[in-house]
Amino acid sequence: MFRYVLLVSIIIVSFPLYAATWHITYPKAEFEGDKRADYPRDLLELALSKTNVRYVITPSEGYLRQSKAIRKLKENIEINVVWSMTDRQREAEMTPIRVPIAKGLIGWRMLVTPKNSAFYRQEITNFVDLLSFIPVQGIDWPDTKVLQASGFNVATSQDMLEGYELVKRNEVDFFPRSVIEVLQELAAEQQGSGLAFKPKLVIRYPSAMYFFVNKRNKTLAKVIETGLNRAIDDGSFDELFLKYHGEMIKHFDLEQARVFQIENPLLPFQTPIFDERLWYDPVSNTLDTLK
Known part of the structure; x- marks a missing residue:
């Protein structure tokens, strides 16, 4: 029994090249010219590239508000991945990949x-x-x-x-x-x-934006999680993060700001808040820590 479970685990994590092509559909931006989806989309593609799966990644046909995108994902219609701020309800209704894509x-x-x-x-x-x-x-x-x-x-x-x-x-x-x-x-x-x-x-306030998939799509969740962790380990996650957000962090000069810290009572207890690899604090950290 143990050998069988181990074999299944190896197959899931290895994602062999001869497997079928994964068709990944994410929500199209909410309006024309909306660039907010660029970083999550590129990070998703980076994660998938770190696995052995063959994939095609495309946006949905129409623009989707977040609420509509989440509803479609829960119903397993049109899209199979979204990115969103997490809370207890969303983690109960969808499967989160608990790697904060914007590092908090x-x-x-x-x-x-x-x-x-x-x-x-x-x-x-x-x-x-x-x-x-x-x-x-x-x-x-x-x-x-x-x-x-x-x-x-x-x-x-x-x-x-x-x-x-x-x-x-x-x-x-x-x-x-x-x-x-x-x-x-x-x-x-x-x-x-x-x-x-x-x-x-x-x-x-403490929060995380995650990739989410449908509750029944456990294999896709494992694929994305594996790819994200490999990107963290080889430094390409932080490289992409800096490409998109490095100059922005400098622009706000947050270490000189008055910061009002409030609690987030909706944050799930499973949030990996103690894994320092996953977070960036623009007040207590410097950008050099990501290089």
Whole structure:
């Protein structure tokens, strides 16, 4: 019995070259010109290239909001992998590959607001000051509950684009966006929108963005996990991370920012928070640690 289990394990991890071609479909970006999918897609392709599987990786036919993409994945329709911030519910409904693809930076939030807003001009010296302002988050995003748990009166939007519209119309005070998203999103906004992130002010909570697959697709989960770990071991994971995020980390100068640390009550206990290979802290680490 032991020899049989061992043999099955070897077959699963080796992924022989003669196996059938894997067709990997991921959610197409939410809107034309959305570059946020570039890094996760390239990381997924890097991971697959580290295994012996033959694969074809393509986007879905149409643009997919995150909520719709997750629903399709759970129903095993059209797509077979998504990337998303994790929480207990998502890990119960899908299979997570517990390698944080953004090394925890998804939880470092810059606060987007109009430059002419009271919030932009207001000096924030303590957390109570910050709680007097209203943020917006997606109605079904884990971030919404994370902020509510810390006392924020959170307005909700159907998606990211509506969130930006609400903040542009001054219907809310700020829109917390992760450091890996915000520059691309602001660049995609029309010139003259007047939006900016509030300098040297950050909300940070422990979180992870993972690749997820359908609950029944255990083999694909193992393929991706194996590829990611091989990329970590040979340094190509961090090389790609730096290619996409190195200059951005320097741009924000986060070690000089006022960082409000809040708890994340939705973080699953299985999160590998003590595996130092998987995380990057832009305040306590330097980029040299990734080289």
